[in-house]
Amino acid sequence: MRIRMRIRNKINRHFLMIFCVMLLLSSGCAQKEENITFRGVIEDITENSILVTVTGDSTDFDKASVDISHAERKVQLSVGQGVEITILPEIRESYPVQVTGIEIRPINQKISAQEAKAMIDGEEEVIILDVRTRSEYQAGHIEGSVLLPNTEIKEKAAQVLPDQNAKILIYCRSGNRSAQAAKLLLEMGYTNVYDFGGIIDWPYGIVQ
Known part of the structure; x- marks a missing residue:
């Protein structure tokens, strides 16, 4: 009699475990795949x-x-x-x-000086953004570029760059400030940002 009871209890526990698993699956408690x-x-x-x-x-x-x-x-x-x-x-x-x-x-797209030049010479309108200091800009800059020092982006971007969907090509002296500026502009809602590094790597002409 006791043996039958033990067997019956084991069977009941087995079916209870199966029922619990099925309940979890049906209630959506099972682990879902991540996005x-x-x-x-x-x-x-x-x-x-x-x-x-x-x-x-x-x-x-x-x-x-x-x-x-x-x-x-x-x-x-x-x-x-x-x-x-x-x-x-x-x-x-x-x-x-x-x-x-x-x-x-x-996301910020890192491009070469050659790729930037092709964009500048292309049919689509772009903004060339110089994020160096005013004295650096006056000493020599890429023709057609707009000055917006890296330290002034938060305060003046809306005025200098009113169109957040414009294609913006950014450069600085060596590439460090351009990367920072690109990241900041994206965080501020600008959507079409390209970083082509430093003017020291620009193999084309500059103006004063």
């Missing part, structure tokens, strides 16, 4: 999606077609723009993979 964040460069834009080439090794895919129909956008989307994207964990296998965007944020 995925990666960085990339926009290659193409359609009405509800963007094609992105992934930079870095944060994901297993090198390109993604991102559904942006319901994504929060903190950037004006343009081809060539560097972005950080958070997506849902569900990845639909294809090439490129298809994913659903949650949030899109701008």
Whole structure:
């Protein structure tokens, strides 16, 4: 009799454990997959999606077609723009993979002097931003550049750079202040920022 009772109790405990597991799964208490964040460069834009080439090794895919129909956008989307994207964990296998965007944020894009020169000479309007001191600017600057010293960005950016979606190319003397300025402008809401380093590496002419 006692043996039967022990067997019955074990069976009851076994079914109780199964019931608890099923209850957890059905109530959504099971651990959920986390959202995925990666960085990339926009290659193409359609009405509800963007094609992105992934930079870095944060994901297993090198390109993604991102559904942006319901994504929060903190950037004006343009081809060539560097972005950080958070997506849902569900990845639909294809090439490129298809994913659903949650949030899109701008990132500072580091470019070479040659790439900056090509942008300046191109058809699209750009702002060349010099973030050195006034005395450095007067000693020699890139033709057409606008002076906004790094230390004055917080106070004067809205006046000097009223369009937060404009394409801004930033330089300083050696590249340190330009990187700081690019980061600050992005934090202030500017969406299309490029850092091309220092004027000491600018192989083209300057003016006084």
